[in-house]
Amino acid sequence: DAKTTQPPSMxxxxxxxxxxxxxxxxISGNEYVYWYRQIHSQGPQYIIHGLxxxxxxxxxxxxxxEDRKSSTLILPHATxxxxxxxxxxxxxxxxxxxxxxxxxxxLSVRP
Amino acid sequence: NAGVMQNPRHLVxxxxxxxxxxxxxMKGHSHVYWYRQLPEEGLKFMVYLQKENIIDESGMPKERFSAEFPKExxxxxRIQQVVRGDSAAYFCASSSGHLNTEAFFGQGTRLTVV
Numbered sequence: 106d107a108k109t110t111q112p113p114s115m116x117x118x119x120x121x122x123x124x125x126x127x128x129x130x131x132i133s134g135n136e137y138v139y140w141y142r143q144i145h146s147q148g149p150q151y152i153i154h155g156l157x158x159x160x161x162x163x164x165x166x167x168x169x170x171e172d173r174k175s176s177t178l179i180l181p182h183a184t185x186x187x188x189x190x191x192x193x194x195x196x197x198x199x200x201x202x203x204x205x206x207x208x209x210x211x212l213s214v215r216p
Numbered sequence: 217n218a219g220v221m222q223n224p225r226h227l228v229x230x231x232x233x234x235x236x237x238x239x240x241x242m243k244g245h246s247h248v249y250w251y252r253q254l255p256e257e258g259l260k261f262m263v264y265l266q267k268e269n270i271i272d273e274s275g276m277p278k279e280r281f282s283a284e285f286p287k288e289x290x291x292x293x294r295i296q297q298v299v300r301g302d303s304a305a306y307f308c309a310s311s312s313g314h315l316n317t318e319a320f321f322g323q324g325t326r327l328t329v330v
Contacts, residue, residue: 137316139318146253147323147324148307148322148323148324149309151319151321154316202264203249203261203264204249204261206260207258
């Protein structure tokens, strides 16, 4: 019952920007967009989250469209260690609700 | 500031035994979430607990599984009479409880039932 859709996979060259798309057309006004990644069956790693404004941190940037129906996670300079499954998650702001993971997108960074 | 600690990292149980998985949240965090990941599958929510309270157990199997988060000590996920289908990676995450804050995950416990 994930509320997001992502392509199953993509690849990019090492050193280039990786732009990972996510559709969340049914997002409601009180829901945030979160991104996590899972590297080879390790514990999921938090990347970034946002409501409607674009966000940037040391790992990535999150671009959310004005209508909030889609977003893009940008890894500005992908490295081989960024190869992972990336999950885009819509989460209700209320009461620290659970994160519902979908299938995610498998990013393969090639040398 | 230590992250979320799970132990053991690997656990082997024979069918019919009990498995106890422990999760110590990050310092200052009072909310814990448990997830299960079957081989080659995605992460499935199991239960969400706050200190001494179960907030959401909508993902917990109806039988054999239970979870607690006592006032003192780690959160425990308990699986009674394990079966081969329980073999999976079990992850816990913790958060501070403040609105719109991220949850951080541990490295998981890999349970193998033989």
